[in-house]
Amino acid sequence: MARSDLVVNLVKTGMSGDLPLFVKTAEAIAEEARSRNHYHFADKLVSLINETKSEAKQPGNSDVSLQNAFYEIYTEKTLADLIVPDHVLKACNELIEEHQRRDLLRSYNLEPRHRILLSGPPGNGKTTLAEAIANQMMLPLFIVKYEGIISRYLGETSNQLDKLFDHVKSRRCILFFDEFDAISKERGDENDNGEIKRVVNSLLKQIDNLPSHVIVIGATNHESMLDKAMWRRFQIQLTLPQPTRAMAIRWFDAFTSRIGHPLGYAASTLADKLKGLSFAELQEFALDVQRQYVLGLPESEKKIKTITKDRLEFWQHRIHVKD
Numbered sequence: 001m002a003r004s005d006l007v008v009n010l011v012k013t014g015m016s017g018d019l020p021l022f023v024k025t026a027e028a029i030a031e032e033a034r035s036r037n038h039y040h041f042a043d044k045l046v047s048l049i050n051e052t053k054s055e056a057k058q059p060g061n062s063d064v065s066l067q068n069a070f071y072e073i074y075t076e077k078t079l080a081d082l083i084v085p086d087h088v089l090k091a092c093n094e095l096i097e098e099h100q101r102r103d104l105l106r107s108y109n110l111e112p113r114h115r116i117l118l119s120g121p122p123g124n125g126k127t128t129l130a131e132a133i134a135n136q137m138m139l140p141l142f143i144v145k146y147e148g149i150i151s152r153y154l155g156e157t158s159n160q161l162d163k164l165f166d167h168v169k170s171r172r173c174i175l176f177f178d179e180f181d182a183i184s185k186e187r188g189d190e191n192d193n194g195e196i197k198r199v200v201n202s203l204l205k206q207i208d209n210l211p212s213h214v215i216v217i218g219a220t221n222h223e224s225m226l227d228k229a230m231w232r233r234f235q236i237q238l239t240l241p242q243p244t245r246a247m248a249i250r251w252f253d254a255f256t257s258r259i260g261h262p263l264g265y266a267a268s269t270l271a272d273k274l275k276g277l278s279f280a281e282l283q284e285f286a287l288d289v290q291r292q293y294v295l296g297l298p299e300s301e302k303k304i305k306t307i308t309k310d311r312l313e314f315w316q317h318r319i320h321v322k323d
Helices: 004-016 019-035 039-057 086-100 102-107 126-136 156-168 195-208 228-233 245-259 267-273 279-295 304-322
Strands: 070-073 115-119 141-144 173-177 214-220 236-239
Touching: 019 039, 086 102, 086 126, 086 236, 115 126, 126 141, 126 173, 126 214, 156 173, 156 195, 195 228, 245 267, 245 279, 267 304, 279 304
Parallel strands: 115 214, 115 236, 141 173, 173 214
Antiparallel strands: 070 141
């Protein structure tokens, strides 16, 4: 019988989609089985490994046209790193539990939910939330690149979408569409030449037929532009708002804890003075202060309030211009 640590590694690498490490672990199990005189089991395992390697090398298994359609990342972000409304966090934890206990659900003829739509103004964590979900579920995150999908030729965009979905169905993963409205706009546009209708129809069909082991997450800053039929496809619909005062205070507290020194002003004061900024802009401001602090060391340790005040004036002007 294979060592328990090897079996655990095999399951972990298989669930994460790390094929090279999965193969190495399987080979280690086969070698250990052979050392215990379990030759039949070892030979059968090696045979399966070699078959998998052979199939992976076949040109037909990789579509060159999809090389620029998406890129794959593994992240270290967790839900605990995010500052989001409680109902958003609750929905994400429910989703994760459904997939962790999918066998139980299936024993009752139920499938875990796997279609999520994120909306809200830009810079407030939609992409980061998708990354955190992927990390918590130990799944690769496939981020769609529209330049590799959208074509100027009629019908080609739909074909590329079909190829993309067919490709990702072969493994457990998360497929992330940022700026989802780019390919799922309302089909009633009188100026449309018919192409957007073909694209949306193809997308609707693919989402309907997507197996639950593939989680699709769409993110949009312009939810009003989405086709009405597209909304109905998503089982979980979450809005990520601009940070409230309390959320901004939590964010600044977490940031100062991470860098190991205060920013010269109380978190509540910074939240008040920077009201209206997104989380991404709050981070830009804080990093702006931190750069000036580092460049001015060691004198800046005594001048942090002056540094922060200077950057506050700049960012308050930016807020005024934006409004």
